Amino acid sequence: MKEYKKIRILGTSDLYFVYKLLKVMRNPKTKFDGKEFAKKGEDYLFNYVDKNLGGVDESRRNFLKGLVFGVAAATVIGIIPGLRVLVPPVQSVTGFPKTILLTASGTPLKASQIPVNSPITMVFEYPLSGEPNFLINLGDASGKPVEIPPTTVTIPQTGKTYQFPGGVGPNKSIVAYSAVCQHLGCTPPYIHFYPPQYTTPSQVTAAEPNELSAAALIAARSAHIPAVIHCDCHGSTYDPYHGASVLTGPTVRPLPAVILEWDSSNDYLYALGAVGVATYPEGSNGVPSQDPREDLDESQFGSPVGTSSKISEINTFGSS
Numbered sequence: 001m002k003e004y005k006k007i008r009i010l011g012t013s014d015l016y017f018v019y020k021l022l023k024v025m026r027n028p029k030t031k032f033d034g035k036e037f038a039k040k041g042e043d044y045l046f047n048y049v050d051k052n053l054g055g056v057d058e059s060r061r062n063f064l065k066g067l068v069f070g071v072a073a074a075t076v077i078g079i080i081p082g083l084r085v086l087v088p089p090v091q092s093v094t095g096f097p098k099t100i101l102l103t104a105s106g107t108p109l110k111a112s113q114i115p116v117n118s119p120i121t122m123v124f125e126y127p128l129s130g131e132p133n134f135l136i137n138l139g140d141a142s143g144k145p146v147e148i149p150p151t152t153v154t155i156p157q158t159g160k161t162y163q164f165p166g167g168v169g170p171n172k173s174i175v176a177y178s179a180v181c182q183h184l185g186c187t188p189p190y191i192h193f194y195p196p197q198y199t200t201p202s203q204v205t206a207a208e209p210n211e212l213s214a215a216a217l218i219a220a221r222s223a224h225i226p227a228v229i230h231c232d233c234h235g236s237t238y239d240p241y242h243g244a245s246v247l248t249g250p251t252v253r254p255l256p257a258v259i260l261e262w263d264s265s266n267d268y269l270y271a272l273g274a275v276g277v278a279t280y281p282e283g284s285n286g287v288p289s290q291d292p293r294e295d296l297d298e299s300q301f302g303s304p305v306g307t308s309s310k311i312s313e314i315n316t317f318g319s320s
């Protein structure tokens with residue numbers, strides 16, 4: 001929490017610069033020498049940035065000074081407190097509310113009300129307003145619900161893995177994933193679920209937001225899955241049957257999954273938390289946030305949805 005407060009001193013417009021800086025710092029070829037930095041201080045940092053990221057102008061110099069002000073630890077990450085939260089970690093977010101999902105009219109949504117392979121995208125906000133998530137009842141090519149088992153999901157960006165808990169509901173076929181593309185943050189309608197009837201060659205020539213890239217189609221066929229989540233912004237594709245893992249880039253991160261709970265006594269559904277690296281919609285400069293903890297700050301990103309969240313429906317295909 002302390003780190004979270006510190007990151008707030010960073011201007012939003014500098015986030016992309018910091019992200020690039022961290023990348024070169026971690027690259028073995030351009031590795032940042034923490035000992036040299038401890039010895040030479042900001043001069044070493046300015047030279048390092050000059051060499052690896054281009055010239056340091058006055059405002060960037062002041063920004064870097066702000067970053068190192070008052071720090072004294074011996075390692076790179078340690079000497080720049082707050083930067084750690086910009087490194088996409090494997091997240092298992094705790095502290096999110098238990099939120100019941102409601103229909104648009106405000107009554108508890110029942111699992112039986114979610115059509116299998118629906119072309120109408122169901123979205124709910126969680127944990128904050130403005131943070132959309134898909135709710136999908138997955139089926140096979142013939143429309144029969146498919147049980148989604150727990151899956152180990154790999155993050156291509158880091159090679160690290162996390163555990164997706166699997167589907168819920170009477171058939172264990174209901175899943176929920178962030179509806180924010182992990183490439184650059186596009187949201188529905190540009191990113192949405194393509195049910196089996198739309199994961200087809202004819203979709204390759206469809207107009208936005210329903211175009212499906214040939215690469216996405218080939219990837220789906222190779223993975224033996226009948227449906228995908230696809231983003232029309234730049235063509236990223238995710239596998240909804242396996243934790244929204246990455247099928248095609250440019251994304252290098254899977255869609256985070258919302259942990260769901262199904263109450264078999266009344267058929268109600270609840271959101272409990274999230275797993276996976278998170279990239280959420282961001283501020284005016286369009287740089288996505290990469291830390292779910294930032295998203296808990298309502299002053300910047302929205303209000304907590306609290307104990308209930310209503311479903312909205314987006315009909316991109318124009319059919320039901």
Ligand code: FES
Pocket residue numbers: 181182183184185186191231232233234235236249250251
């Ligand atoms: S934002 Fe989705 S592919 Fe780029």
